[in-house]
Amino acid sequence: NPASLGICTPQQLRAQSGCEGLRCIALQLAVTDAATINAYDDVLSVYDSAEALREKIMRPGDGAPREERQEPLSLREREIVVCIVKGMTNKQIADTLCISTHTVITHRRNIVAKLQIHSPAGLTIYAIVNKLVDLSEIRDTITEI
Known part of the structure; x- marks a missing residue:
């Protein structure tokens, strides 16, 4: 259990x-x-x-060491990742997607658990690599280093 x-x-x-x-x-x-x-x-x-x-x-076990399974993000979780990458607050995400702020927080917690990515910068890289966003969409939210 x-x-x-x-x-x-x-x-x-x-x-x-x-x-x-x-x-x-x-x-x-x-x-x-x-x-x-x-x-x-x-x-x-x-x-x-x-x-x-x-x-x-x-199902027989293979005796091999376990690999971490990475669950795919749901459609709603991908939408929330895109909003986070665009620099939106939890309240703005909730208003945009017509859900409560608590639901946004729960989705964010699930995203972190699935991806093991804890920062907006890490999510930005994930979103670009997985083609959830295009660089031209988020150019204004990326600060120069």
Whole structure:
């Protein structure tokens, strides 16, 4: 259960068992931080079908070290990244997208968890590299160094 991650992490379980190839599968009962879920080999959701659950449980482990999974950003999260890159405040983003400021903050938290990028400058680089914005769109918001 990812909610009890502080009690025993998948890495601790593997070390204590002496089996580095041990598969740890999270049972996700509610929305869980992506960074927390990334520690697991797979995720079972209460919304998964019986067949999906069976397939995930029966899937053999490869024994290889786990790679961090990077979840793709949702359409709304990409819109918020573009707004951040354009220098908008949380309030301006909320007004532009017709959502609450609290929702903007939640999306920003999810973006950081998914991308592990903590600064607007880092998001700017991400947005340019992933073609979310064009340099001509944000030329005025980029300060000269």
